[in-house]
Amino acid sequence: MHQKLPIEIDPFRLAKSGLILEGELPLKVMRRLSEVLHDDHGSVHVKMNFDVDKVLGTPYVHGEFTASLSLICERCSEPMQYKVNVQCSLAMVSNERKIESLAEQYEPWVIDNDNPVILSSIVEDELILAIPLIPKHDHSCLPAEAWFAGEEIEEGVEKKVSPFAVLAALKSKD
Numbered sequence: 001m002h003q004k005l006p007i008e009i010d011p012f013r014l015a016k017s018g019l020i021l022e023g024e025l026p027l028k029v030m031r032r033l034s035e036v037l038h039d040d041h042g043s044v045h046v047k048m049n050f051d052v053d054k055v056l057g058t059p060y061v062h063g064e065f066t067a068s069l070s071l072i073c074e075r076c077s078e079p080m081q082y083k084v085n086v087q088c089s090l091a092m093v094s095n096e097r098k099i100e101s102l103a104e105q106y107e108p109w110v111i112d113n114d115n116p117v118i119l120s121s122i123v124e125d126e127l128i129l130a131i132p133l134i135p136k137h138d139h140s141c142l143p144a145e146a147w148f149a150g151e152e153i154e155e156g157v158e159k160k161v162s163p164f165a166v167l168a169a170l171k172s173k174d
């Protein structure tokens with residue numbers, strides 16, 4: 001069920017109708033995310049399944065967001081692709097106080113006014129949370145020489161002429 005994703009949504013109505021939204025969202029429309037990316041080309045595959053929890057009567061959305069994000073490796077400073085597949089279940093609550101009554105499988109999604117919700121902002125929040133604090137390549141990405149830098153320094157110390165050798169040389173001149 002592919003369609004063009006709407007920019008704004010009314011999540012409560014979507015939940016009541018039990019709708020599924022699925023489509024591609026360009027990464028560059030998400031400004032805060034773009035700022036932490038090395039390159040904001042490409043898109044995220046969005047699938048949002050809106051429904052009402054049969055037991056709790058709570059409207060919710062189950063989201064699945066799949067993307068390959070371009071980040072900078074903290075170890076070698078080269079670009080790397082980081083694959084994310086975020087799955088989240090967000091229960092819509094109209095105020096903070098209702099959060100406590102939620103079942104454990106849901107994260108609260110507080111919607112405290114009737115304004116339409118920008119769909120990309122939900123996706124953006126989840127993707128930002130999925131980015132590792134210190135991105136690193138899966139493989140050991142530094143060249144082998146870098147690991148031996150420490151040994152080279154020690155060799156340099158050993159080659160220094162000891163003060164006793166200098167003294168000995170002075171004495172022999174007498």
Ligand SMILES: [Zn+2]
Nearest residue numbers: 073076137141
């Ligand atoms: Zn690296």
